[in-house]
Amino acid sequence: MIRKIKGIINKLDSSEIIIQTGNFFFESIPTYRILKNCKENEEYTFESFLDVNERNISLYLFYDDLERSIFINLKKVSKLGAKSALRILQNADAESIATMISANDISGLSKLPGVGKKTAERIANELKNKFDSFISSSNNNKLNDALDALESLGFDRNKIYKVLKNMDIENIPLENIITQALKKL
Structure with a gap:
């Protein structure tokens, strides 16, 4: 299983990141921290998650282990899949999301893209003890x-x-x- 990927960013914009590792090119959707902290033509080591299902194979890249952990936990919330979890991580800092979950901040969670009040309540209830170290x-x-x-x-x-x-x-x-x-x- 791929856990970390080291490579040079060839392209970085809000819709995609292309990273080169040796002769392989990986395309992924960047998270908030990748967009904020990374630059093109520089080498980085990213946390990763390979998602294989009956429809496709997707490689998700994360700036650090906190982002990866939040993604994996959000993906486990009922009625919330990998794409929704990534969309959340694209629009808010991982620490903010963890704090909102720990503080049971339904109002803040419901302002994230694709998250309504019921989904925010599900996230807060199902993940309430996962990120308590932040608050x-x-x-x-x-x-x-x-x-x-x-x-x-x-x-x-x-x-x-x-x-x-x-x-x-x-x-x-x-x-x-x-x-x-x-x-x-």
């Missing part, structure tokens, strides 16, 4: 309250997650969390 349960309410407050002010939920994940919200009152986050947004 402690005592901070769930503070995080959700801060997210809702900042989102109501018009900020993008993914940007808010990025700011909040770099803050120590455990020892700060909610009002100060919002004030500090506003300064960074």
Whole structure:
């Protein structure tokens, strides 16, 4: 089984990535982190997942093990397949997705492409303990309250997650969390 692929990116855009390994060329759909962190004509080592089913064979490439883990777990959610899982990873950072799942953030999950309220609830329920290392349960309410407050002010939920994940919200009152986050947004 292929677990890692090392190669040079020949083409990188929002619809596809073509990576060359020796004499072989692999085509895949890039994730958010690949689009954000990788450049053409440079060599990278990607995590991978080979999906074989009765209709096709697909090779999925991921920037790191966290993305791969989220993909595999999302793929296991009922009524959510590999293409839907990849579409989710194309539009949000893996850490944000893991945080949303751990915080049971149905509102944030339902804003991802192809995810409605019922699918968001299924994702949160079926994967609720898979990514708990990203957020402690005592901070769930503070995080959700801060997210809702900042989102109501018009900020993008993914940007808010990025700011909040770099803050120590455990020892700060909610009002100060919002004030500090506003300064960074």
